[in-house]
Amino acid sequence: MxxxxxRVGLTIFFVGLCGFYLxxxxxNLYVGYKMNNMAEEERVEYEAxxxxxxxxxxxxxxxxxxxxxxxxxxxxxxxxxxLLDQLAVNKDEAFQGALRAAEQRxxxxxxxxxxxxxxxxxxxxxxxxxxxxxxxxxxxxxxRSSNDEVQEYxxxxxxxxxxxxxxxxxxxxxxxxxxxxxxxxxxxxxxxVELPGVSNRERVRDLLESASQLTFHLMxxxxxxxxxVQRIIEHYEPTAxxxxxxxxxxxxxxxxADTSSDTSEVTEGTELAxxxxxxxxSGSQQGTALTEPGEGAQTGPQNSILAVMQxxxxxxxxxxxxAFASDTSRVNELxxxxxxxxxxxxxxxxxxxxxxxxxxxxxxEAFHLLAVRAEPELTGEVVTEASVQFDRQTNEPKVSITMNxxxxxxxxxxxxANIGNRVSIVxxxxxxxxxxxxxxxxxxxxxxxxxxxxxxxxxxVTVLQSGRLQTDLNIISERTVGPxxxxxxxxxxxxxxxxxxLLVVLxxxxxYRTAGVVADVALLLNVILILGILAGFxxxxxxxxxxxxxxxxxxxxxxxxxxxxRVREEQATGKTLRAAISAGYxxxxxxxxxxxITTFFVGVILYSFGVGPIKGFAVTLMAGILASLFTAIIVxxxxxxxxxxxxxxxxxxx
Amino acid sequence: MxxxxxxxYSLIPNRRIGYIISGTLxxxxxxxxxxxGLALGIDFRGGMEFVVGNTTDLNTVxxxxxxxxxxxxxxxVKRFGDTGHLIRVSGDGDITMMENQLLTALNGQFSGRDxxxxxxxxxxxxxxxxxxxxxxxxxxxxxxVVFLYIMVRFEWRYSLGxxxxxxxxxxxxxxxxxxxxxxxxxxxxxxxxxxxxxxTIVGYSLNDTVVxxxxxxEYVNLFKTETFDVIVNRSIxxxxxxxxxxxxxxxxxxxxLFVFGGEVLRGFSFALIIGVxxxxxxxxxxxxxxxxxxxxxxxxxxx
Numbered sequence: 001m002x003x004x005x006x007r008v009g010l011t012i013f014f015v016g017l018c019g020f021y022l023x024x025x026x027x028n029l030y031v032g033y034k035m036n037n038m039a040e041e042e043r044v045e046y047e048a049x050x051x052x053x054x055x056x057x058x059x060x061x062x063x064x065x066x067x068x069x070x071x072x073x074x075x076x077x078x079x080x081x082x083l084l085d086q087l088a089v090n091k092d093e094a095f096q097g098a099l100r101a102a103e104q105r106x107x108x109x110x111x112x113x114x115x116x117x118x119x120x121x122x123x124x125x126x127x128x129x130x131x132x133x134x135x136x137x138x139x140x141x142x143x144r145s146s147n148d149e150v151q152e153y154x155x156x157x158x159x160x161x162x163x164x165x166x167x168x169x170x171x172x173x174x175x176x177x178x179x180x181x182x183x184x185x186x187x188x189x190x191x192x193v194e195l196p197g198v199s200n201r202e203r204v205r206d207l208l209e210s211a212s213q214l215t216f217h218l219m220x221x222x223x224x225x226x227x228x229v230q231r232i233i234e235h236y237e238p239t240a241x242x243x244x245x246x247x248x249x250x251x252x253x254x255x256x257a258d259t260s261s262d263t264s265e266v267t268e269g270t271e272l273a274x275x276x277x278x279x280x281x282s283g284s285q286q287g288t289a290l291t292e293p294g295e296g297a298q299t300g301p302q303n304s305i306l307a308v309m310q311x312x313x314x315x316x317x318x319x320x321x322x323a324f325a326s327d328t329s330r331v332n333e334l335x336x337x338x339x340x341x342x343x344x345x346x347x348x349x350x351x352x353x354x355x356x357x358x359x360x361x362x363x364x365e366a367f368h369l370l371a372v373r374a375e376p377e378l379t380g381e382v383v384t385e386a387s388v389q390f391d392r393q394t395n396e397p398k399v400s401i402t403m404n405x406x407x408x409x410x411x412x413x414x415x416x417a418n419i420g421n422r423v424s425i426v427x428x429x430x431x432x433x434x435x436x437x438x439x440x441x442x443x444x445x446x447x448x449x450x451x452x453x454x455x456x457x458x459x460x461v462t463v464l465q466s467g468r469l470q471t472d473l474n475i476i477s478e479r480t481v482g483p484x485x486x487x488x489x490x491x492x493x494x495x496x497x498x499x500x501x502l503l504v505v506l507x508x509x510x511x512y513r514t515a516g517v518v519a520d521v522a523l524l525l526n527v528i529l530i531l532g533i534l535a536g537f538x539x540x541x542x543x544x545x546x547x548x549x550x551x552x553x554x555x556x557x558x559x560x561x562x563x564x565x566r567v568r569e570e571q572a573t574g575k576t577l578r579a580a581i582s583a584g585y586x587x588x589x590x591x592x593x594x595x596x597i598t599t600f601f602v603g604v605i606l607y608s609f610g611v612g613p614i615k616g617f618a619v620t621l622m623a624g625i626l627a628s629l630f631t632a633i634i635v636x637x638x639x640x641x642x643x644x645x646x647x648x649x650x651x652x653x654x
Numbered sequence: 655m656x657x658x659x660x661x662x663y664s665l666i667p668n669r670r671i672g673y674i675i676s677g678t679l680x681x682x683x684x685x686x687x688x689x690x691g692l693a694l695g696i697d698f699r700g701g702m703e704f705v706v707g708n709t710t711d712l713n714t715v716x717x718x719x720x721x722x723x724x725x726x727x728x729x730x731v732k733r734f735g736d737t738g739h740l741i742r743v744s745g746d747g748d749i750t751m752m753e754n755q756l757l758t759a760l761n762g763q764f765s766g767r768d769x770x771x772x773x774x775x776x777x778x779x780x781x782x783x784x785x786x787x788x789x790x791x792x793x794x795x796x797x798x799v800v801f802l803y804i805m806v807r808f809e810w811r812y813s814l815g816x817x818x819x820x821x822x823x824x825x826x827x828x829x830x831x832x833x834x835x836x837x838x839x840x841x842x843x844x845x846x847x848x849x850x851x852x853x854t855i856v857g858y859s860l861n862d863t864v865v866x867x868x869x870x871x872e873y874v875n876l877f878k879t880e881t882f883d884v885i886v887n888r889s890i891x892x893x894x895x896x897x898x899x900x901x902x903x904x905x906x907x908x909x910x911l912f913v914f915g916g917e918v919l920r921g922f923s924f925a926l927i928i929g930v931x932x933x934x935x936x937x938x939x940x941x942x943x944x945x946x947x948x949x950x951x952x953x954x955x956x957x
Contacts, residue, residue, distance in 0.1 A: 067918070075781065107780045110787065201774065202750045476778035478749060485705065485737060485772045492916030499914060500907040507903060511655045544847055547911055547919055551854065551926070554907030555861070558900040562865065565896040568659075591868035594807055598864060599857035601799045606853045609792035614850045621854070654655055 004641055007634050014630065015525065018532020024060040025535060031057065052362065062535045065542030065616055068490045070483035071196035072204055078165045078189050079472040080106075080113035080158045087157060088133040094125050095133055112188040114158050118151045158189070161471050164462065166191055168471065171354065171430045172207045176329060191473070201480055209473055212428040214380025214463065218414070219422045219434065220318040220348045220371035228371075229311050229320055231343045236305040236334065305334050309369065317422065317434075318371040320350055325365045328352060349374040351424070354432045355459065370431050372424050377414050380427075382407025386464035388457045391449070397457040399433075399448040401464060408444025416440040425463065432463045493546035500550045501527070508557060512564055513652040518639045519560040522631035526556050529627035530620060539623075542616030552624030559596070559632030562588040568653050577651065581640055585633070592633065600625045658895040665938060666887035666946055672939030676822060683829020692828065693835040695845030698786040700779035701744040702752055707772040709738040712764060717741075720763035724755055732841070735917035737772055740841075749776055789849040793824065796856050808867055811948045816863045819941035823859045823932045824852055830928055840920040847922045855929030858904065862897060862937035869893050870945070882949045886942050894938075901934045 031054065035043050047054065066073050081103045088095060101124075102117035109116075121130060130150040134141050141153055166183055169191060173181045182194040198204055308327035312319045323331050334340065335350055344350070351372045356365035385402040403411055414423070415437050424434040435448045451457045481489075505523065508516035530549055534541060567584030575583065600622055607618035643649045696703055709717060717739050718731040730742040743752060753771055760769045777785070797817055805813040834842045869889035877885055908930060911923035 077780075108783060110784070201771075202753070205750055474778075475749070475776070476781040478774060478776040480774040482705075482707070482772040484707070488735070488737065489916050489918060492914055492919075495914045496907075496911050500910045503906045503910065504903050507906065511657075511899060543916075543918055544850060544922070547915060547922065550907050550911050550915075551904070554904035555858065555900070557903050558861065558896075561896050561899045561903075565893075565899075568656075569892070587872075591865050594868060595861040595864040598800055598803050598860050601803060602796045602853050602857040602860070605792055605796045605799060606850060609788040609795070610846065610850065614846050617847075617850050621857075 004638055007638050011635055011638065014529065014532075017536065018529055021532050021535040022062070022528070024057050025062040025531075027057050028061040060535075062531065063538065063540040064490075065540045065545065066194055066196060066479070066486075067481050067543045068486050068493070068541065069196055070481050070486035071194065072198045072201060073479040074193045074195075074204070074208060074475055075186070075477040076165070076169065076191040076193065076208060076473045077476045078158075078162045078191070079474060080161070080189055081117075082472050083158060083161050084113070084117060084154065087154070089135065090133055094121065094128060098124060112155070112158070114151060114154045117154075118147060122147065160462065160465060162189060162191065165471050165473055167462075168212050168428050169193055169208060169473070171428060174325060174328065176204070176207060190476075197483065198480075199483075201478075205475060205478075209475055211472055214383070215376035215426050216378040216414075217372045217374075217376050217424050217426050218418060219373060219424055220345055222316055222318050224345045225318050225320065225348075225371045228344050228348075232335070232340055233303065233305060233311060235340060235343065236303050238303060305331070308334070312368075320369040320371050322357065322366050322368050325356070325367065328367060328369075331369065344371065347373055347375060349429075351426060351429050351431050353434075354427075354430045354463075355456070370424065370434060372426065372431065376426070377423070378407060378410060380464070382410075383464055386461045388454065388461050389447075396449065397451050397454045399451065399457050399460050399464070401446040401448070403444035403446070405444070408442070411444060411446070412440065412442045425460065427463050433460050489543045493543055493550075496550050497527075497546060497553070500553050504553055504557060508560075512654040514643075514649075515560075515564050515567075515640075515651060515653045518636050518643075518651075519557055519564070519632075521639065522560065522636045523553065523556060525635055526624070526627045526631045527553065529630065530623045533623040533627065534619065537619075539619045540616055541620075544614060544617035545620045548617045548620030548624060552620065552628065556624060556628035556632070559588075559592045559628055560636060562592055563632065563636070564653050571653065578644055581644065581651075585637060589633070592629070596625050596629055656895070657898055658891075661891040661894045663891060663894075664887065665890050666883050666943065669939065669943040669946070672943060676826075676936075676940060679826050679829070680822065683826050683832070686829050686832040687825075690832050690835065692832050693843045695841075695843035695848070696742065696744075696775060696777045696782070697845040698782055698789065699744070700777050700782035701742060702749065702777075703775040704741045704743075704753065704756060705734050705737055705739070705772040705774075706741060706756070706760065706769050707738045708767050708769050709760070709764070710736060712739070714739065716763075717760070721756070721759050724759040737917070738769075749774065785846065789846070792849060793852060793856075796853055797821070800856070800860055804864070804867075808871060811945050811952075812867050814948060815941040815944035816860060816867070818944045819863055819933075819936040820856050820859055822936050822940045823855055823929060826932050827852065827855060827925055827928050831925070838924075840917075840924065842921055842924070845921075847919075848925055851922045851925035851929065854926060855933055858930060859933030859936055862900075862934055863941040865893050865896065866890055866937055866942055867945075870942075883946055886946050890938055890942055897934060897937070901930060904930050 035046065038046060081099055084099060085091070098117055098121035101120040102113050105111065105116045105120065106113045111119075118130065121128060129143070129145075130147045131141055131143055131145040134150050134153065135143060136153070141150060145153075162185060166185060170183050173183065173193065173195065178195045178198060180196055182192075184192045186192045193208065195204060308330045309321040309323040311321040321331075348371050350369050353368045353370065357368050358366050360366075382403045383401060384404050385400075387400050389398055389400045390396065391398055418437050419439060420437065422434045422436050424431045426432070433448060435450070448457075448460065451460075501523070505520045508519050508523075510516070512519065527549065530552065533539075534545075539545075563584050566588040567580050570580035570583045570587075571577070603618050603622040603625065607615055607622070610618055640651060643651050714731050714733055718728070721729050721731065721741065725743065727744060730740075732740045732742075734740040741756065753774070757769060757771065761767075797820060800820065801813045801817050804816050828844075831842045831844060831848075866889055869892055870886055873880075873885045873889050873892075874882075877888075880888075905927065908923050908926040911919055912927060915923055
């Protein structure tokens with residue numbers, strides 16, 4: 001058995017590794033089964049007690065694709081052509097023609113709209129300069145800029161628009177309150193959104209496709225807001241019928257209290273000053289120390305609004321309250337009630353902040369809910385330029401905004417009338433910044449100071465820059481699977497795996513006897529390894545993926561069949577069992593490797609060109625090839641060596 | 655149990671029979687592909703598909719006629735497993751509007767059964783164009799990579815033999831899908847998952863071919879006095895038992911997928927069943943004869 005020590009070690013290592021990665025999935029299955037058998041109340045309590053652990057187990061489990069668990073898969077496209085149209089000035093025939101040609105070509109070939117546009121323009125106007133359409137001082141595009149420079153600038157703008165689109169989608173999805181959404185960029189202009197377990201397709205479509213626009217709003221007066229919040233809390237004071245909900249609310253309260261020790265103190269105090277005016281002194285920063293989330297909920301675990309939101313009255317800022325990301329959709333629901341909406345001061349709408357105001361140690365993020373005047377004062381088109389700058393004395397980051405003359409005139413009036421009040425920068429009903437107006441700002445040059453970090457400044461600039469252009473998102477593909485259909489598919493897939501496995505196992509034993517049993521052990525290990533590889537790489541198991549596993553079960557025995565047939569041939573030439581086994585493994589190795597490597601290449605190609613569930617199929621196919629190579633060449637050899645050399649068994653190859 | 659042990663069939667000498675079978679199948683396939691064409695799924699054509707539930711007991715014809723009034727173009731209606739019906743509408747428009755139109759028409763006609771949409775699949779025309787391009791690249795890319803790999807590991811004659819067999823397999827499988835379009839009781843539309851099936855067939859057929867070629871390579875060095883024809887024939891016979899056993903186990907699992915894998919995988923697993931049969935056949939009757947013929951040409955031109 002020389003050399004087997006290494007093989008045994010390798011096998012134990014890989015199997016152990018797969019076991020490690022699969023353990024959470026097994027735990028998850030077990031917990032799901034256990035909770036299914038519990039009574040409703042018992043389950044709620046159990047969930048509350050083990051919430052963190054359950055989340056953790058669920059997160060590290062093997063992911064099921066949307067076609068198995070049900071959900072919505074949407075591919076959005078950012079309209080880059082529209083963006084170019086908005087960016088350009090002095091548009092003439094040549095511009096329109098090139099844009100049309102570019103949109104046409106981008107639809108047929110694999111080029112970006114920007115690239116196609118530049119090429120189309122240059123083809124039609126060999127001496128034409130694109131800079132005449134896209135002059136922009138802030139971006140250093142002058143009349144002399146070359147077409148390459150313009151292309152670079154346009155590509156950067158398109159890129160920012162897609163990034164901005166992703167941000168917008170993320171905010172909207174968060175508002176909708178989906179668990180574990182996935183939002184990813186695909187290629188140049190596309191965004192793939194995966195929402196497990198969504199049932200209201202229509203709302204999601206509206207949510208994803210609606211146009212977004214940057215606006216500036218004034219906010220509610222804090223005093224009047226305090227009264228409104230008080231009335232809303234009273235509205236949700238429980239009546240006798242609500243007592244059933246107590247248990248649930250208490251659970252939420254416990255969870256909130258768990259995190260209370262981890263909260264960090266965050267100060268919020270950004271200020272708005274005229275660029276020409278004095279630099280903001282850091283002493284005037286209005287830092288607001290946050291209290292711990294458990295405290296506010298003390299008064300009433302029974303009150304449904306207090307269970308999910310901590311009110312923050314008595315501030316000098318128009319903050320309604322604070323809630324964790326997971327609770328925001330519930331808060332929206334409670335405040336969206338028509339009778340509750342009336343309790344706000346007239347013309348006031350609640351909006352969430354874009355960035356979290358605090359993050360607990362276990363990664364939960366809380367956001368402020370601000371009271372903003374629904375009617376915008378200004379829209380984003382007036383912004384001509386926005387950039388991050390640093391204060392010359394304190395070196396603190398600040399955001400510099402320039403407005404056009406129309407915007408500047410209105411801005412002058414607004415700031416003059418609202419010194420000391422806050423103004424919020426809103427994109428898509430999300431507040432990105434709400435600085436305090438320090439002085440009247442004439443001339444349109446504005447600065448936001450008192451920012452936390454360079455990153456915060458950059459985020460605001462990104463919103464200002466891309467938000468002034470309207471980013472249109474179009475659904476170009478949608479796949480929805482209802483939960484019952486997903487369940488049906490899961491069941492069908494499971495039956496196929498089990499039935500396929502059993503039949504192949506029986507066939508191998510029938511055909512190869514003892515050696516067949518060894519191959520079957522390898523096959524079982526094979527399936528475990530595939531699942532382990534999938535879990536380890538965080539891959540998603542889809543229905544085509546299950547089909548890939550079933551197929552692998554049939555094809556994986558091939559390597560063993562090759563070896564066994566070779567062993568039989570060697571035995572027929574009169575070799576002893578040991579010699580025949582050794583020769584069989586050696587002689588068949590090249591065929592096994594060549595056959596599997598070519599198939600693996602095919603899997604790689606399938607992976608790189610396929611989309612969605614097909615990728616899942618390619619992944620299992622590749623994982624299956626690796627696993628079957630390992631089990632057929634290494635694991636079965638260990639078993640045969642053990643049986644023949646240690647146990648002196650006359651292994652039958654049928 | 656032993657099958658085809660010590661097999662000694664005259665396969666290469668009788669390869670003309672294979673040529674006749676393959677020639678006939680290829681002719682039928684190409685004719686059907688040219689005249690009838692393929693039923694493209696919405697992945698490659700664009701359009702909308704809806705699966706409606708709670709209609710299991712309804713007749714497909716009734717469902718179609720209920721929809722005919724409210725849609726300009728007659729939608730395709732098919733039974734969809736145990737769930738209900740699959741309704742396919744071409745063209746693109748507002749998804750929500752289409753859904754509502756569909757539900758109003760169905761619930762109006764068959765009142766009191768709460769027909770609901772179970773799943774949707776919508777592909778815009780531009781996106782479909784992209785998917786089609788990706789699929790063509792994938793199949794061509796796979797053939798190219800296979801050609802190159804075999805050229806490196808064996809030599810160019812073997813590459814040509816392997817790729818000839820693969821092209822043969824893909825054309826005939828496509829041909830069968832073309833012939834069956836509109837006849838088969840399950841979906842034989844060409845979509846993303848079918849491309850995955852084709853590439854799997856490519857992989858499987860190749861697997862078979864490589865095993866035979868590997869043996870040829872070995873025997874060429876072992877039996878230096880024999881003619882190439884005899885060596886190839888002996889290689890096929892020596893690997894015949896393995897070829898059959900692997901085909902059987904693979905056929906077992908793809909048949910199970912076809913029967914138990916549910917409606918979504920039916921077309922996919924059907925393509926695999928055909929592919930496994932044709933792939934096994936082609937490694938014996940297409941790939942091996944190709945290298946024999948190429949060898950003859952070479953020897954003739956050398957002489």
